[in-house]
Amino acid sequence: MAESAVKSARRVFEILEHFDRTRRPLALRDILDHLGYPASSGSALLKSLVGLGYLDYDRERRTYFPTMRIAALGAWVSDALFGDGALAGLMNHLHALTGETVILATQSDLHAQYVHLIHSAEPLQFSVPPGARRPLGASGMGWLLLSAKDDAEIERLRRRINAESSDGPQLTREGLLERVNEVRARGYAFSKHTVSEGAGVVAALLPRGPFGRVHAIGVAGPVSRLERKEEMIVAELRAGVDRLMH
Numbered sequence: 001m002a003e004s005a006v007k008s009a010r011r012v013f014e015i016l017e018h019f020d021r022t023r024r025p026l027a028l029r030d031i032l033d034h035l036g037y038p039a040s041s042g043s044a045l046l047k048s049l050v051g052l053g054y055l056d057y058d059r060e061r062r063t064y065f066p067t068m069r070i071a072a073l074g075a076w077v078s079d080a081l082f083g084d085g086a087l088a089g090l091m092n093h094l095h096a097l098t099g100e101t102v103i104l105a106t107q108s109d110l111h112a113q114y115v116h117l118i119h120s121a122e123p124l125q126f127s128v129p130p131g132a133r134r135p136l137g138a139s140g141m142g143w144l145l146l147s148a149k150d151d152a153e154i155e156r157l158r159r160r161i162n163a164e165s166s167d168g169p170q171l172t173r174e175g176l177l178e179r180v181n182e183v184r185a186r187g188y189a190f191s192k193h194t195v196s197e198g199a200g201v202v203a204a205l206l207p208r209g210p211f212g213r214v215h216a217i218g219v220a221g222p223v224s225r226l227e228r229k230e231e232m233i234v235a236e237l238r239a240g241v242d243r244l245m246h
Helices: 002-022 028-035 039-051 068-073 075-082 086-098 140-146 151-164 173-186 223-245
Strands: 055-058 063-066 101-108 111-118 133-135 189-192 199-205 215-222
Touching (some): 002 039, 002 063, 028 039, 039 055, 039 063, 068 075, 086 101, 101 140, 101 199, 111 140, 140 173, 140 189, 140 199, 140 215, 151 173, 189 223, 199 223
Antiparallel strands (some): 055 063, 101 215, 111 133, 189 199
16 A cells, blocks of 8 residues: 555656646646556546646546646745855856766765756756656765764665665765865865766855755766866856855
């Protein structure tokens, strides 16, 4: 029963994310075919969302569409993240200046999660969806976010990461702290080929935000392009972070 509830919860978000991608009314068959749901359970889930007020059903056209309740549900998050718009302005500035993908990330349990992105139009762009996660102990963004913590907390997280990934490579205390201390000494992270071959991220920590949350902002793209732009990107990151602090 618990497994069924978890599957239903996942499917709710998959349906809403499908609407976010298509941005048009969708028939039942459109949704079922794209997401691969059985007709009976998929239809029942959509009817439940209509009943709860999250989807509208057009009987004449036999299509579904999100209601304003969906838009209102997370409207406050943008204000919590971006406040007076200064952070959004910094992201847009970095994107316009570098031509690369700009990402905003924060810690989500044992991962660094991308909570907002502005994608590059350049070839070989760094293209991931909002919500994508990277391992906290094995990614540039992860090492950067860990650099804001003390060594004791990093060790607690390392032990949890190893416990939850017993089949994968184990993080050593010395190896992880070496990565984190490199970031601390440099004042920013520059990861190369860490998660995806050919891709990298140049990133810096932001001032602590609402509710004590720590975020990081970075410029991502092919390593070769980032290496050419490193000095300029770092200067702009530092200047932007300084403006946010004052």
